Amino acid sequence: MQELRETWVYLSASPLLHLTLTLAAFVLASFLYRKAGLNPLLNPVLLSVVVIVALLSLSHTSYDTYFDGARFVHFLLGPATVALAIPLYRQFDRVRESALAILVSLVCGSVTSAASAIAIAWALGAQPQSIISLAPKSVTAPVAMGISEQLGGIPSLTAVLVILTGIVGATLGPLVLNGLGVRDWSARGLAIGTASHGIGTARALQVDELAGAFSGLAMGLNALATAILLPLAWRLFF
């Protein structure tokens, strides 16, 4: 018994345990998601996060300890972002055809995202720090955290809101697009990528490569647009 406890103490401090936990939770969540016929409410990211947070709380494990193991997965976000150049290149002819339309739609979406988030949160009485942390919610996590910090928000809160935004966009976005009767894969991908960055792009890639390419492009461009426009607008109005 004593030996078992020592083994547990050793394992729970090693990165292997939480790396395995992260992968196992995601494999299980993806399995359930497929079993449920890709039901948007069983989004694998959402489901794995809920399961992992519950397990960490039950075992009184800190986020730092967890992240020691999970960092290996987190690290791959960078190379995966670089790799988005490949679907973009494969669909480049389609992108070039509508370059102007893409830019105009993207700026409209980017402004809508930040302005409506700030206006609604402010009208409902959120704390200023929460409002700032929410403003860059549609931008991919590393950039959003940088913007939030620059404006006086809380970067790690921003990271969480960014993930939630991604999940909302990836799960409910297709319903909005169906409701509006948008069938064009390029417009669908562009909208999902502008509003819900990499999580939306991950979803779009699963459905259609053209949608995935436009989504990845929108994600990159929106990171650029928001990083430039939001701090400027913020200085102008506040």
Next chain:
Amino acid sequence: MLEYLTFILACQLVGEFVVASTGIPIPGPVVGMVLLFVFLLSRGKVPEPLGQVADALLRNLSLLFVPAGVGVMLHFDLLETDALPLSVALLLSTLATIAVTASVMVLLTRRRTASDETKD
């Protein structure tokens, strides 16, 4: 395949270096994506092993967001205080962004398609 994984990491590394030395407000990996894209344009095709590495990375893209998402456990307090405004703003704003972006795109491309048709 290993050489192309190395190549992707090198693109990111150069990207991070450019960002750190110029202070432009863009994340390093996005600069790395642009660099890789320029490389592909100059090559005129995607080398097959590079395509395989990229597909392997992108097939499980959602998994990579899980560790950051678990960070929600650090902010239960603030999330509780501002739960209503944050969730309403996040939900409505995200859906509005999708609706606006898609509508503008459809409007602009439809007009162009229509003028293309009149040209023919």
